[in-house]
Amino acid sequence: MEQSGTSTPLTGAVQDLASEVVSALRSGGHSRVVRGATGIDGDDGITVAAVRILGPDVLLPSILLRTTPDTEDVALFEKAVTGFPPPPNASPASVWSHWAMTQALRRANASGGAYADGVPAGGEEPRTTWLEDASWQFLTHQLAVLGGLATPDGTSAVARIAARRPVDVARGFVRAVRRRDWLQAAAAGRWLVTLDGVPETLGLDAGLDFVDLMGGGDPRVALHLQAARLMRAGERG
Amino acid sequence: MTSAKFEIDVKEIQPTEVEAALDPAEADGVYRDSRECAALALAGGEGSVLLSPPTPRPKKG
Numbered sequence: 001m002e003q004s005g006t007s008t009p010l011t012g013a014v015q016d017l018a019s020e021v022v023s024a025l026r027s028g029g030h031s032r033v034v035r036g037a038t039g040i041d042g043d044d045g046i047t048v049a050a051v052r053i054l055g056p057d058v059l060l061p062s063i064l065l066r067t068t069p070d071t072e073d074v075a076l077f078e079k080a081v082t083g084f085p086p087p088p089n090a091s092p093a094s095v096w097s098h099w100a101m102t103q104a105l106r107r108a109n110a111s112g113g114a115y116a117d118g119v120p121a122g123g124e125e126p127r128t129t130w131l132e133d134a135s136w137q138f139l140t141h142q143l144a145v146l147g148g149l150a151t152p153d154g155t156s157a158v159a160r161i162a163a164r165r166p167v168d169v170a171r172g173f174v175r176a177v178r179r180r181d182w183l184q185a186a187a188a189g190r191w192l193v194t195l196d197g198v199p200e201t202l203g204l205d206a207g208l209d210f211v212d213l214m215g216g217g218d219p220r221v222a223l224h225l226q227a228a229r230l231m232r233a234g235e236r237g
Numbered sequence: 238m239t240s241a242k243f244e245i246d247v248k249e250i251q252p253t254e255v256e257a258a259l260d261p262a263e264a265d266g267v268y269r270d271s272r273e274c275a276a277l278a279l280a281g282g283e284g285s286v287l288l289s290p291p292t293p294r295p296k297k298g
Contacts, residue, residue: 010254045249053258084255091260141263179266 013050017058018219024061025226032070033058034077051080055097056104056148057223063107063151064230074108081105093145095126096158100149128157139165140172140188147187147224150194152231159194166197170204177207182215186224193228193235205232 017034024033034051051058058077062069069077081102086095131142139161143150149158162169169191176185189208192198208228215221 008254010250010258014258049250049255052255055259084252087252087256090256093260094256097259145260181264181266184263 009046010049010053013046014053015219017047017050017054018223021054021057021060022219022222022226025064025223025230028065032073033061034070034073048076048080048083051076052084052097052101054148056100056151057227059104059108060148060151060223060227063104063153064227064234069108074105077101077108078105092126092128092130093142096146096156097148099126100146100156125157128161131158131161136165136168136171137175139168140176141184143169143172143191144176144184144187147190147227150187150191150227152194152234154194162191163195166192166195167199169195170198170202173202173204173207177211180214182211182218182221183224185211186215186221186228190224190228190231193231 020033034047058073058080059069061067081098084098086098090098131139134142143158143162146158149156150162169188173185173188173192176182176188186208189204189211192202192204198204208225211221212225216225
C-alpha cells in the first residue's frame, strides 16, 4: 500500500527523527541523533513521544556502528521510557517496544552506572503468547511493528519466535511487497537478514533494493533498509 | 530530569495517540502494477518468488 498521506505533528516528528537516524547510520554515526533532527525542537512532549514511537531504533547507530550515544540523546530516550510507559491495556507491541527501550537504555548506560529513578531495569521479558500460534501474515505484521528488535545481538523471545519461522517471514515479506506496504516489507526484510534458513529463491537483496526503489523516500522505510544493509554487511564481513 | 515541567509537556500528547502509533493496524493492500513489475525486473533478477504471478485480489461481498 502507499504509506498514509495523513500527517500530524507527531507523525511528522517521528519521520524527522527516523530521517536523522538514517543519516547517522549512513554517515558512520555522528554523535547526535535527536538533537540534530530538523523539525524537532528540544525535549517537548512531541519530541519525547516521537522517541517513544521510534523506540529502540533511536539508539540504533550506537549499536550497529559501535559508537557511544550522545548523552543528551540518552537523557531524552530515558524521558521517553519513563514518560510513556505502557498503560494497563497496552498492546503487546507497545509492551515489547517499551521493554526493548529499557534494554537499549541499559546498554547505553552500561558504562555510566546507575539508572534514573523510575526506569525499570529491563528485567523479565513480556509474554509472547499473542505471537506463539500466529498466522504468517499476522506474525509478519507484528514483527514489522517491532522491527526495532531485529538487531545483531537481539536475543528476545520475539526474535526466537522469528528464528523458528524464517519461511513464514519470507512469505510475509513477499506479501508486503505485493501489497505495496513498503514499511512492512522493509521491516520484514530487516528481520530476514537476522534469520537463518531464509530460502535462497526469495532473492532478498534484490527485494530490498526494490523496496528502496519504491518506498525508500519514507524515512521509516529507509531506516529499516539501512539497518538491514549494515547487518548484511557485518554478516558478510 | 525536570519532572514537573516534563509532566506538563507530555500532556500535549494524548497517550492514545502514542499507543495507536505503536500498534498500527495493517491497512488494506494495493496490488502492484506493471510499472512496478518492470522496475522489479530491472532491480533484481534473482527474485524469482517476487516475480511470480500476483495472488488474486480478495473478493468482496
